[in-house]
Amino acid sequence: MVAIARSTALAPRVAALAAPPTLRAGANGPSVVTLQKKLAAAGFNPGAADGDFGPKTLAAVKAFQQAKGLAADGVVGPKTWSALNAATAPKPPPPASSGGSGPTLRVGARGEPVRALQNRLNALGYKVGAADGDFGPKTLAAVKAFQKAKGLTADGVVGPKTWDKLGIKVQGPSTPPSSGGRVVTGYVNGVPRQISISSIPGGKSMRSDAAAAFTRMHAAASRAGINLHVNSAFRSMEEQRVLYQKYLNGTGNLAAKPGYSNHQGGIALDINVGGTGTSTYKWLAAHAKEYGFVRTVPSEPWHWEFRP
Known part of the structure; x- marks a missing residue:
């Protein structure tokens, strides 16, 4: 009976030790290093992962909290840890059939295929602004950045290889560039x-x-x-x-x-x-x-x- 009672009494303490600690400005140690690495992986720069919760880490925490709809108080509690873990969790590989296809597009093209391209680029973080169906300078810059990131020839022309990496299938012709x-x-x-x-x-x-x-x-x-x-x-x-x-x-x-x-x-x-x-x-x-x-x-x- 005594052994059971001791195990039961220790259970909450073990759980508490397993949970990430609440962190705030001034904290330091391995948990802060973990926090800083997760912020960087999520795209929010906390500075060097040095284990010191300083001004840069505080600003990164607040920016992350604001982006995730949390109270931007700079305190890293359970909700912030949960959001960080979700944001940095390994993503499953795409299915083998995730390649895409569509008509060849270049500067000056217009129409629904261009709009679909723009929406996809925006969703992947290559911002083109409004998806207006016009292949202009912003879309060109986004396409080139995407192609470069994917190891393709960054020529700004959306052909079979680029569609394949984009992973969407688009039907229908586009209006060609100016004659x-x-x-x-x-x-x-x-x-x-x-x-x-x-x-x-x-x-x-x-x-x-x-x-x-x-x-x-x-x-x-x-x-x-x-x-x-x-x-x-x-x-x-x-x-x-x-x-x-x-x-x-x-x-x-x-x-x-x-x-x-x-x-x-x-x-x-x-x-x-x-x-x-x-x-x-x-x-x-x-x-x-x-x-x-x-x-x-x-x-x-x-x-x-x-x-x-």
Whole structure:
């Protein structure tokens, strides 16, 4: 009877020893090291796993608690330990049939397959913002980051291998990028390079990613009653030479030396704004940055460049 009584009396003490201790700022020791490692594994930086519950660890605990909907008091009790254990528990391997498939997508593509791609990237932590069905600069950056993380060629083109790693199956075609896609010789800081250019509304051309962004911006402006008429976009070497000579003769606007104009790189365009007081200019000033375009020449309100 005595032995049974002693075992029963010891049971609560053994359970208490097995449970993680409550930790708060100022604590130290192996339990704090465990806490710091779990915070780091969950994506919340506590600093070095040195066993000291200092300001960085406190900030990481509060951020984790807030993210998990807990009281962000910085005290690591049972609820916080439970959430940390759940967040850092080993994940089961995906089933063998988890590969995905879909149409080949690249910058400028639009439609439901792009929306499905964007939703999947967002869910995996590769943030593209709103899943709007437009394959623009943010989606391109997210795709490249995903491809790099998965050991794929980070070219931004979503083909069979990328779909397989994404693990989703998407049906249906997408709208292709802007028409064009010609490979031409462009120039960046005097250095010739091959670039792909695509057509934009109005018959001009830009580098393909810039063309896709401008096409979206043009459509948004049209919906607002604004017509973005482009006077000049991509320029060949000969076209730049003509404009530069006019500038030297005093019969034309400011023009860069041939080979050094951003028009020759396919990222610049001149829009007929009619001055800074017009509705066209005001619309661009308010919205162009949303599409990656900025005004870069203070003396030229018509000159905008694609710099996402």
